[in-house]
Amino acid sequence: MKNTKLPFIFVFDIDNCIIGNIKWPINESIILDEINKLNKGKKKLDFTNYLKKGLLRPYFKKFIKFIKKNYDNAEIYVYTNSSNYWTNNGLVSNIEKALGHKFNKPYYSSEYSYHNMQKSLSNIYNNMLINLSKKYPLLTNTKYSNYVFNNNLIFIDNLPYNVYDYPFKQLLCPSYDWSIPYDIQKKIIKNYKIDKKVFNNPIIMKKMNDLEMPYLNSNSNKVAKLYHKYILLYQYNTFKNIKKDYYFKNLITIMRKYKIKNFNQNNIKKLNNLIN
């Protein structure tokens, strides 16, 4: 029988859409990269526990399950304005581990966006078609590829008007800002089994200072130790945000209730009105 399948395409922004505030893991990754360079090491960034603790948006896992079950041939992508390096070296692989789901490749990053950093759905869709048309031969025909773009594709992002070319394809979601500041030095020493002496190295010290991340080393006196404690506590109290979030849970409810069978312009508009 001829293959007449067509996909549904879900595209998710990452920061503040499917995860909260990524600042601490990013800083951890910068420091770990520097230490790897110094030690010629290959320690891999791991923040899956932090994701499970709350950085991963609640109910996102449920939402993925829901779309896989309710939309035939769901193809799921991420599209972030982060750098290509960070997207492919830590960010997405950690999310996948915590989520228990692998996104389609490639992971789209800022290289696909316009110079002003607004996102481009035509850029990523043209790229998707290269791979998807192997699985869905009908997509080689413009009639069908246009149909899928117009009716079966949805892009979810927390920044209003973040899509330059096809703004009506965006479902806007409220920003998810979960954050728990932590002691990066302590985590690096403990989790990656790194010798604490590395924090005597001027390159590492400078990086920690640039990132405003507190640390101790063999030169730290009693006052420095007290101050260190104070800064960690200050950061914790200032940037801790563990507000509950039900966005994806509510979205499932609405999509069920209004029997959203496709993602044409009207349905996306409807979802935007109902959820925001």
Ligand SMILES: [Mg+2]
């Ligand atoms: Mg975002």
